[in-house]
Amino acid sequence: MQMIFFILAGVALVSGGLVVFQRHPLRSALWLIVNFFAVAGIYLLAHAEFIAAIQIIVYAGAIMVLFLFVIMLLNLRQPEEEQRFMHLGQKVGGITLAVFTVLLLVYGVCKVVLPPGKAAPPGLGNTESIAKLLFTDYLLPFEVTSVLLLVAIVGAVVLAKSKLK
Amino acid sequence: MVVPVSYYLTLSIALFALGVIGVLVRRNVLVIMMCIEMMLNAVNLAFIGFADYFKAVDGQMFVFFVMTVAAAEVAVGLALIVAIFRNRGTVYVDELNILKW
Numbered sequence: 448m449q450m451i452f453f454i455l456a457g458v459a460l461v462s463g464g465l466v467v468f469q470r471h472p473l474r475s476a477l478w479l480i481v482n483f484f485a486v487a488g489i490y491l492l493a494h495a496e497f498i499a500a501i502q503i504i505v506y507a508g509a510i511m512v513l514f515l516f517v518i519m520l521l522n523l524r525q526p527e528e529e530q531r532f533m534h535l536g537q538k539v540g541g542i543t544l545a546v547f548t549v550l551l552l553v554y555g556v557c558k559v560v561l562p563p564g565k566a567a568p569p570g571l572g573n574t575e576s577i578a579k580l581l582f583t584d585y586l587l588p589f590e591v592t593s594v595l596l597l598v599a600i601v602g603a604v605v606l607a608k609s610k611l612k
Numbered sequence: 613m614v615v616p617v618s619y620y621l622t623l624s625i626a627l628f629a630l631g632v633i634g635v636l637v638r639r640n641v642l643v644i645m646m647c648i649e650m651m652l653n654a655v656n657l658a659f660i661g662f663a664d665y666f667k668a669v670d671g672q673m674f675v676f677f678v679m680t681v682a683a684a685e686v687a688v689g690l691a692l693i694v695a696i697f698r699n700r701g702t703v704y705v706d707e708l709n710i711l712k713w
Contacts, residue, residue, distance in 0.1 A: 448614065448615060449615055449619075452615045452619060456619075456623045459623065459627060460623070460626055460627070460630070463626075463627055463630040463631075463650055464630060466630075466634065466643070466646060466647065466650060467630055467633055467634040467637070467638065467643075467647065472640050472642045472643050472646075475642075475643050475646055476642075476646060479646050479649065479650065482627075482650065482653070483653065486627075486653055486656075486657060489620075489623070489657065489660075490657075490660050492615060493615070493620070493660045493661060493663070493664035494664055495660050495663065495664070495672050495675075497672070498656075498660060498672050498675050498676070501676070501679060502656075502679070505679055505683060506649070506653070506679070506682075509683065510649065510682070510683060510686050513686060513687070513690055514642065514645075514646065514686070514690070517642065517690045517693060517694060518642060520694065521642075521693075521694070521697050521703060537636070537637070538637050540636070541632075541633060541635075541636025541637040542633055542636075542637065544632065544636060545629050545632040545633040545636065546629075548628075548629060548632050549625060549626075549629045552625045552628070552629075553625065556621050556625070561617070561665070564617075564665045564666060564667070565666060565667045573669075573672075576669045577669055577672055577673065577676070580669050580670065580673055581673065581676070585673050588677060592677060592680045595680065595681065595684055596680065596683070596684055598684070599683070599684035599685075599687045599688050600687070602687075602688045602691065603687045603688055603690075603691040604691075606688065606691035606692055606694075606695050607691045607694060607695070
């Protein structure tokens with residue numbers, strides 16, 4: 448179990464690094480799909496089967512296809528002679544900030560004392576329990592989510608139709 | 613042989629840091645958006661780890677909503693990028709300085 452976790456974590460980290468340091472955005476997008484699949488495998492290990500399926504369908508399926516469409520639609524200049532990173536000061540500053548963020552996160556996580564974990568409650572499977580919670584306790588956020596998606600659709604159509612003046 | 617919650621958090625922090633580096637260092641706005649997706653994914657991983665630890669489904673509900681917001685954000689963001697590219701002819705963030713004066 449832990450062996451599988453380490454393998455998947457390694458795949459996720461390596462592909463994540465390749466997303467950041469790959470030259471062409473198309474290759475970044477393809478490595479990001481690998482990253483999403485590895486994380487979906489980790490979701491399966493954590494007994495979140497429904498979320499793993501949604502991760503593959505929504506992220507690796509829908510969102511990444513959208514990214515690939517836009518990358519190919521824009522038909523960018525040849526990136527070989529382009530500078531792919533910001534200039535040096537910004538690069539050093541960015542990595543410094545990232546390291547500082549990691550230190551801050553590790554400090555915050557280490558301060559928390561967790562109560563002991565519980566045994567799994569018997570009964571419903573993963574998808575059933577999610578559905579039960581979604582349509583009882585989380586009904587209002589669920590409905591608000593549908594409004595959010597409607598706003599996103601309208602916004603995307605409006606932005607894609609008109610030229611920004 | 614269950615995976616301890618600290619492993620999930622460590623991986624989550626590492627992925628989040630990679631996303632931060634990508635957002636701050638890269639020039640291409642498409643890669644920056646991909647790194648934002650990676651950061652959202654790292655946060656989802658922390659949610660899933662805690663949901664597994666506490667044996668509560670509420671964490672998975674939050675992942676569900678985060679994914680919805682991410683999908684909406686990508687749809688609007690990519691439409692914006694296409695509109696800006698048609699208008700300005702570039703996707704490099706250091707050339708998109710119309711808000712600077």
